[in-house]
Amino acid sequence: MWTGVRFLPERASTMAGQVDALLLFLVVVCVFFAGLIFVLVTIFAIKYRRRSADEKPRPIHGSLGLELIWTIIPLALAMVMFGWGAWVYISLSTPPADAMEIFVVGKQWMWKLQHPDGHREINELHVPVGRTVKLTMTSEDVIHSFFVPAFRIKKDVVPGRYTTAWFQATKAGEYRLFCAQYCGTSHADMVGRIVVMEPSAYEAWLRGGGMIESPAEAGARLFQQFGCIGCHLPDGKGRAPSLVGLFGKKVTLTTKQTVIADEAYIHESIVDPQAKVVAGYAPIMPTFKGLINEDGLAQIIAYIKSLGTDQKAKAE
Amino acid sequence: MSTAAGEGRTNYLNAASSVKSWLLTVDHKRIAILYLVSITFFFLLGSIFAGMVRVNLLSPYGDLLQAATYNKMFTMHGITMIFFFLIPSIPAVLGNFLVPIMIGARDLAFPRINLLSWYIYVVGGLFTLTAGVLGGVDTGWTFYTPYSSTYSNTNVMLTAVGVFITGFSSILTGLNFIVTIHKMRAPGMTWSRLPLFIWAQYATSLIMVLGTPVLAITVALVALERGLHIGIFDPALGGDPILFQHLFWFYSHPAVYIMILPSMGVISELIACFSRKRIFGYGFVASSSLAIAVLGFLVWGHHMFVSGQSVYAGLIFSLLSFLVAIPSAIKVFNWTATMYKGSISFEAPMLYAFGFIGLFTIGGLTGLFLANLGTDVHLHDTYFVVAHFHYIMVGGAIMGFLGGLHFWWPKMTGRMYPATLARAAALILFVGFNLTFFPQFILGFLGMPRRYHVYPPEFQVLNVLSTAGASILGLGYFLAFIYLLWSLKYGAVAEANPWGAVGLEWEIPSPPPTDNFDKTPVVTHEAYAYDEVQPHAAPEVSRV
Numbered sequence: 127m128w129t130g131v132r133f134l135p136e137r138a139s140t141m142a143g144q145v146d147a148l149l150l151f152l153v154v155v156c157v158f159f160a161g162l163i164f165v166l167v168t169i170f171a172i173k174y175r176r177r178s179a180d181e182k183p184r185p186i187h188g189s190l191g192l193e194l195i196w197t198i199i200p201l202a203l204a205m206v207m208f209g210w211g212a213w214v215y216i217s218l219s220t221p222p223a224d225a226m227e228i229f230v231v232g233k234q235w236m237w238k239l240q241h242p243d244g245h246r247e248i249n250e251l252h253v254p255v256g257r258t259v260k261l262t263m264t265s266e267d268v269i270h271s272f273f274v275p276a277f278r279i280k281k282d283v284v285p286g287r288y289t290t291a292w293f294q295a296t297k298a299g300e301y302r303l304f305c306a307q308y309c310g311t312s313h314a315d316m317v318g319r320i321v322v323m324e325p326s327a328y329e330a331w332l333r334g335g336g337m338i339e340s341p342a343e344a345g346a347r348l349f350q351q352f353g354c355i356g357c358h359l360p361d362g363k364g365r366a367p368s369l370v371g372l373f374g375k376k377v378t379l380t381t382k383q384t385v386i387a388d389e390a391y392i393h394e395s396i397v398d399p400q401a402k403v404v405a406g407y408a409p410i411m412p413t414f415k416g417l418i419n420e421d422g423l424a425q426i427i428a429y430i431k432s433l434g435t436d437q438k439a440k441a442e
Numbered sequence: 443m444s445t446a447a448g449e450g451r452t453n454y455l456n457a458a459s460s461v462k463s464w465l466l467t468v469d470h471k472r473i474a475i476l477y478l479v480s481i482t483f484f485f486l487l488g489s490i491f492a493g494m495v496r497v498n499l500l501s502p503y504g505d506l507l508q509a510a511t512y513n514k515m516f517t518m519h520g521i522t523m524i525f526f527f528l529i530p531s532i533p534a535v536l537g538n539f540l541v542p543i544m545i546g547a548r549d550l551a552f553p554r555i556n557l558l559s560w561y562i563y564v565v566g567g568l569f570t571l572t573a574g575v576l577g578g579v580d581t582g583w584t585f586y587t588p589y590s591s592t593y594s595n596t597n598v599m600l601t602a603v604g605v606f607i608t609g610f611s612s613i614l615t616g617l618n619f620i621v622t623i624h625k626m627r628a629p630g631m632t633w634s635r636l637p638l639f640i641w642a643q644y645a646t647s648l649i650m651v652l653g654t655p656v657l658a659i660t661v662a663l664v665a666l667e668r669g670l671h672i673g674i675f676d677p678a679l680g681g682d683p684i685l686f687q688h689l690f691w692f693y694s695h696p697a698v699y700i701m702i703l704p705s706m707g708v709i710s711e712l713i714a715c716f717s718r719k720r721i722f723g724y725g726f727v728a729s730s731s732l733a734i735a736v737l738g739f740l741v742w743g744h745h746m747f748v749s750g751q752s753v754y755a756g757l758i759f760s761l762l763s764f765l766v767a768i769p770s771a772i773k774v775f776n777w778t779a780t781m782y783k784g785s786i787s788f789e790a791p792m793l794y795a796f797g798f799i800g801l802f803t804i805g806g807l808t809g810l811f812l813a814n815l816g817t818d819v820h821l822h823d824t825y826f827v828v829a830h831f832h833y834i835m836v837g838g839a840i841m842g843f844l845g846g847l848h849f850w851w852p853k854m855t856g857r858m859y860p861a862t863l864a865r866a867a868a869l870i871l872f873v874g875f876n877l878t879f880f881p882q883f884i885l886g887f888l889g890m891p892r893r894y895h896v897y898p899p900e901f902q903v904l905n906v907l908s909t910a911g912a913s914i915l916g917l918g919y920f921l922a923f924i925y926l927l928w929s930l931k932y933g934a935v936a937e938a939n940p941w942g943a944v945g946l947e948w949e950i951p952s953p954p955p956t957d958n959f960d961k962t963p964v965v966t967h968e969a970y971a972y973d974e975v976q977p978h979a980a981p982e983v984s985r986v
Contacts, residue, residue: 132900135888148816149887156807159771163778163803167796170781171788174717181718181785185973188723188776196775197768204764207814212757214816219753234593268589269683271748271823275889278820282749284684285588286677289750302898306823306891308582310589311510314894398680415678 138301138322139277140294141218146278148210155203218279221292225260226253229341229428231420232263232270232283235312237303238421244340245332249318251303253295254328260292262389266420271307274320280306288389295322345429348422352414360433366411367404371434378405392427453856453953468553469956474539474854476560477530482923484526484567491519493916496878496909504896512895513580514596520583525605526567528839529697532704533615533650534563536846537643539854541619543947543954544637546628546963551621559614566608573600582893584694587675587686591667598668602661609654609661612700616650619643628946630965637945637969638727642707645731649696649703649738657693660686684749691742699738701835702802703731705842706773709798712845713777714970715943716792717784721970723776730769737766747818756815763813770806774799789941790864794845797872801837805830808883826886829879837875844871844922851926852936856953859929863921871918877911944972 137143174183228251231238239247253259263272263283270283272291281291305316323331339347349355357366376384377391380403385391394401396418399411418426454471457463464472494515498506507515538556542549550556573579579601581590590598623636623644636644664686666672673679675686714721721727743751743759777799786792808830811817821827852858881904886892890901897905939948946963947954967974 132888133884145816145820148814149811149820152811152814152817156810160803160807163774164800166778167781167799170778170784171786171796174781174784174786176718176785176787182973183718183783183785185720185971186722186779186783187720188726189779192775192779193723193726193772197772200771201765201768204767204810207810208761208764211760211814211816211818215747215756215760215819216753218816218819268593269586269749273823273889273891275820280748280819280822284750286683287750302889304889304891308513308584308586308589308893310593311513311580313513314504314509314891314896317898 136276136299136301137278138295138297138299139274139279140296141214142276142278142296144214144217148214151210152207155207159200218291221260221290222258222294225258225292227260227262228253229424230261230263230272230283231266231424232272232305232309232316233266233420234268234310235305235316237272237305237316237318240341240421240424241332242340243332244344249303250321251318252321252323252328252331254325255295255298255322256325258292258294260290262424263289263291264393264420264424268309269307270305270309270316273304273306274301275304276301277320282307288393295320298322298324298327341425341428342432343429344422345425345427345432348418348426349429352418354426357411365407367407369430369433373431373434379403380405380407380409389427392430393423396423396426451951452955453951454956455856455953457956466557468549468557470538470542470550470553470556471854471954471956473556473560474535474537477534477538477563480560480564480567481527481530481535484522488519488522488527489916489919491515491522493912495519496912498895499897499905500909502897502899502902502905507895509895510580513582513893514578516893517580517582518574518578521570521579521601521605523835524583524697524701525608526563526570528701528835529612530563530615531701531839531843532708532846533619533643533646533700534559534611536639536708536843536850537615537619537646537704540850540947541622541640541643542626543950543958544640544945545623545626545631546946546959546965547622547626548957548959550618551626552618555614556618559611559618562614563608563611566604566606566611569604569607570601571604573597573604576600584690585661585664585686586690587664587667587683588677588681591664591674591686592676592678599665602665606658606661606665609658612650613654616647616654619647620651623647628963628965632965634725635965635968636728637707638710638721638724638731639704639707641728642703642710642731645735646700646703648732648735649700653693653696653700653739656689657697660689660693663689684746684751687746687749688742691745692739695742695745696735696738698831698834699734701839702842703734705798705802705839705846706731708842708846708849709777709795711943711945712791712795712849713780714972715849715941716787716789716795717781718942718972719780719784719970720968720972721776722779722782723772724969726772727776730772733769734766737762737769741766741813744813744818747815748822760813760815764810767806767810767813770802774803774806788865790859790861790868791845791849791941793865793868793872794841794848797868797875798838798841798845800872801833801841801875805833805837808833820889821886823892824886825882825890825892828892829882829886832879832882837879841871844868847926849941850947851929852940853947853952853954855930855933856936857929857933858936858940859925859933863925867918867922867925870914870921874911874914874916874918878908878915879911881905881907881911944970 229240237249239251265283265285273280277293279291281289301320303318357364358369360370362368372387375387377387378384397415400409403409579596581594663674667674673681675681675683741763744763747756885904936952938951
């Protein structure tokens with residue numbers, strides 16, 4: 127599959143066809159205009175070539191009508207391109223609900239991926255065909271970019287924040303995964319593959335790993351281990367707010383501002399606890415920056431999610 | 443006014459010959475020559491880096507260079523070509539030489555500042571060269587954080603200082619042009635009579651003056667974070683890496699227009715001269731330069747559609763990016779219309795103009811794929827982007843620069859170059875360029891990421907084609923370099939107006955005297971009045 131010359135990339139996700147249709151439209155419009163200019167320049171160059179040294183062509187100052195035509199027609203076409211592109215982009219940026227969530231960490235120079243049941247992979251991701259997969263991604267060091275050409279998806283993986291991307295694979299096979307954002311010496315080696323399997327084969331593959339701790343279970347363990355549980359009592363009577371049902375909820379801060387308790391907020395509250403303190407609590411939490419790595423942070427977030435989410439707030 | 447240039451006549455070149463007379467000159471024409479020599483040096487250097495990149499990519503396994511070396515090569519290729527060749531190329535060489543002459547002035551408004559800007563450029567260049575000699579830099583010309591500010595262990599600081607310093611040379615050149623064009627036009631040289639080359643230089647100067655300080659600030663912030671660990675961009679220090687991208691592209695996208703607008707100005711001059719026609723729709727071509735300069739400041743976010751910036755920001759930046767495409771389209775249509783019922787001759791400069799129209803059209807149209815949100819997600823950071831911006835910066839900017847250089851070479855040096863060789867070089871460059879960069883559009887669409895030292899084997903055939911093209915391209919540049927050098931000594935002596943062009947620069951001897959004009963000219967015609975003005979030295983002698 128990976129040998130031989132080809133001029134079209136493989137098309138293996140539900141969005142790939144939509145992106146290609148738009149791309150084809152652009153190609154047709156552009157070939158038309160490039161062809162038009164090429165033909166006109168060639169015809170003029172031949173027809174009006176200088177035949178004698180003292181030729182003096184009649185001047186033409188311009189034509190408002192023509193200027194309007196070649197401003198308005200390209201502008202109208204450009205607006206069609208923009209609108210169509212915006213529609214595709216919004217689809218690419220909006221994962222459908224009930225997606226299977228994969229957690230991705232980029233670091234120099236490898237991809238670490240974790241399945242909802244706890245399976246971990248490096249530079250490889252096994253997914254079932256026909257299932258929507260949402261990627262929640264962050265980086266441990268510099269900016270990377272998760273790029274799967276066959277799915278037509280790409281999203282930067284940025285330290286200090288979570289970015290998301292999604293795809294639904296349409297046919298089984300192996301597809302290349304690239305890091306598309308230059309990330310240092312071995313950037314070109316930060317590659318991998320996405321293995322798309324029939325659902326039954328995927329189930330078998332999952333079972334092959336034996337019993338594995340899920341991210342939420344691992345998170346619960348870390349929650350104990352780092353002593354978080356000492357203050358964040360589930361009944362809300364501790365020195366810190368209860369985390370039950372927190373995820374996706376609107377939280378009021380000491381500054382009277384409100385913030386949605388999403389992945390980014392929880393992440394920040396662990397590594398920089400003083401940044402956004404919940405109203406009614408003292409800023410006493412120590413930072414855990416450098417003590418818990420990105421995997422661990424993701425697991426703690428998974429644990430907090432497992433304590434109940436506020437679906438209504440999240441849907442907004 | 444005199445028409446032919448006698449060998450013995452005093453001109454700006456033979457007025458004095460000591461090294462000091464060159465290094466301390468305040469003559470805008472001599473400063474243009476100083477710039478020409480320096481940017482040629484950096485162009486050769488940048489070409490060597492590019493050659494290393496292309497040869498390494500002959501094989502998918504990166505057999506020639508180690509990864510770290512390869513990364514330094516493409517980084518230094520970009521930094522050298524952009525900051526030390528393309529940005530100064532047309533403004534500092536052709537602009538310096540021609541802006542005062544074309545508007546009927548004896549020099550720029552601030553001749554000493556003009557010389558200062560060359561020295562600043564040289565000092566910036568020396569810093570960057572030193573960084574190269576000490577082991578180079580590997581951040582990519584884009585210096586993305588936190589890689590550049592925290593993780594790279596190469597000579598980021600020295601390079602950043604070099605880029606920072608060189609920026610001031612651009613600012614001073616821009617300032618000088620703006621003041622000169624406002625205050626020093628000859629009597630009768632109204633705004634609506636300005637040659638389009640001047641309009642383009644004016645628009646470019648606005649970007650240089652308004653945009654470059656932001657680059658300086660950005661680079662300084664990277665240096666602060668790297669040197670003093672002040673958290674600005676690195677999230678580990680409390681910073682935001684996306685902020686860097688906003689600041690960087692706020693300058694660096696308009697910088698693309700610093701590179702292409704002057705070329706557009708050159709092309710207007712060439713097409714008018716070699717069609718013997720007024721430019722069709724002068725007002726539209728002139729104001730489209732200003733429209734590009736203004737809109738160009740509002741589109742930086744199209745470099746960040748997959749960076750994690752908000753969807754709404756993406757929508758607005760995409761819309762504005764489509765708008766900035768329109769003035770470029772207007773220019774291309776007007777140039778084409780100018781040829782209609784003209785008297786077209788195929789001198790070497792005109793061949794470059796044809797090349798420019800073809801390559802810039804492709805470069806501009808492929809930009810639509812990247813302004814488009816839906817397709818950019820797939821194409822971003824792939825070879826499609828590399829191909830697109832080389833069509834603009836090499837196919838557009840360098841073709842324009844070479845076209846202009848061949849057009850005004852007789853004026854600048856007083857010599858003609860061999861016309862047949864020059865036509866051959868233009869053709870070779872056109873073929874070599876397309877063979878180098880067209881395959882990269884396909885590579886990008888197939889998904890080959892840029893800045894890859896090794897790559898999957900299915901991409902090899904197209905990469906080999908690209909490298910083959912690059913060697914043809916190199917041959918074309920080499921040929922032009924050789925016959926231009928040769929012409930300095932052996933070329934036929936140029937007349938004042940070898941092309942039968944109209945414009946003040948063609949009414950004074952080749953090469954011009956130090957003071958340009960014996961007495962201040964009075965302008966009575968619009969630019970390109972080929973129908974009204976009999977060119978002073980109609981080409982009665984056949985042109986080589």
